[in-house]
Amino acid sequence: MSYNIALNFEDGVTRFINCSGAESVVDAAYRQGINIPMDCREGACSTCKCRVETGTYSLGDYIEDALSKEEATSGYALACQMRPKSDCVVLIPTGSAACNTKQESYATRIAEVRRLSDSTFSLVLEGDALKGLEFLPGQYANLQVPGEEQHHRAYSFSTMNGGRDSVSFLIRNVPGGLMSNFLRERAQPGTALTMTGPFGSFYLRPRVRPILMLAGGTGLAPFLAMLDKIVAEGGSPYPIHLLYGVNTDRDIVEVERLEAFTHLLPNFTFAVCVVDANSAQPKKGYVTHHIEPSHLNEGEVDIYLCGPPPMVEAVAQHLRDVDVKSASFHFEKFSASIS
Numbered sequence: 001m002s003y004n005i006a007l008n009f010e011d012g013v014t015r016f017i018n019c020s021g022a023e024s025v026v027d028a029a030y031r032q033g034i035n036i037p038m039d040c041r042e043g044a045c046s047t048c049k050c051r052v053e054t055g056t057y058s059l060g061d062y063i064e065d066a067l068s069k070e071e072a073t074s075g076y077a078l079a080c081q082m083r084p085k086s087d088c089v090v091l092i093p094t095g096s097a098a099c100n101t102k103q104e105s106y107a108t109r110i111a112e113v114r115r116l117s118d119s120t121f122s123l124v125l126e127g128d129a130l131k132g133l134e135f136l137p138g139q140y141a142n143l144q145v146p147g148e149e150q151h152h153r154a155y156s157f158s159t160m161n162g163g164r165d166s167v168s169f170l171i172r173n174v175p176g177g178l179m180s181n182f183l184r185e186r187a188q189p190g191t192a193l194t195m196t197g198p199f200g201s202f203y204l205r206p207r208v209r210p211i212l213m214l215a216g217g218t219g220l221a222p223f224l225a226m227l228d229k230i231v232a233e234g235g236s237p238y239p240i241h242l243l244y245g246v247n248t249d250r251d252i253v254e255v256e257r258l259e260a261f262t263h264l265l266p267n268f269t270f271a272v273c274v275v276d277a278n279s280a281q282p283k284k285g286y287v288t289h290h291i292e293p294s295h296l297n298e299g300e301v302d303i304y305l306c307g308p309p310p311m312v313e314a315v316a317q318h319l320r321d322v323d324v325k326s327a328s329f330h331f332e333k334f335s336a337s338i339s
């Protein structure tokens, strides 16, 4: 039996390795060219201590000086001893370069670029190498702006590729933005584009309680990938509610996909809220105006938020105002870059 192990490094790089249930994570990583820091390799020194964020595993043999009981029960493990019993996400407390690895780079070409609205493009990249790409739902990649070799932009994957040779993104149309200018003026099917990744700590954790997803503008993208993954895994026993905030009605995109998810996932609901007071949508204002007590479930909720920094701060302030401490709060801030 071989399991898929995502190694998340401190610098945001994620690398995937396969690991048989019989070998340790250190040995499997080494076999695949990744040198997780270690010293004794016998469970005695704690050099290889890591945190297992998701998945099941056996801890192996070690002494308590290397891993205390408290650490073991709170998800820490020794990578030289742990053997996976399922796919796992493992946080490695050092940068990728220190482990003799780095992010993967992919040569792709544009399959399709589409204007979904005045403010949003959909970009689909394809390439044979993408068949081997793996990422956690919610993560992002860096796209190099063609013709601007020094410049790249970070975008969240908006679908799970599931072994296909293509990936998709939602890209905000930023007036004067390098990537926006490229997409408006020069992008054509077949244009070459280099992608690196995956990156980031904003990704879907195991579903163990209700989930509240808060998306601002193109911050919808990672949630579409997360919902793809939840569908692929057979759904969620807990309610999932998505609040999708935009500035004007013209900014609303991908509602058909969200509607489709409500049919695929009986526990999934969503609402769109629009800042513009003249919106035709029933919910007007910011997402914080539409977070209901039932969404917060007295704190027994995992909150995921992807949006601009003021939105992240407004939601954090809202939680303080209503005196709710959520079980977890994961967020991704993004801001537009022009140069």
Ligand code: FES
Residues within 6 Å of the ligand: 037, 038, 039, 040, 041, 042, 043, 044, 045, 046, 047, 048, 049, 066, 078, 079, 080, 081
């Ligand atoms: Fe010493 Fe793993 S290398 S405990």
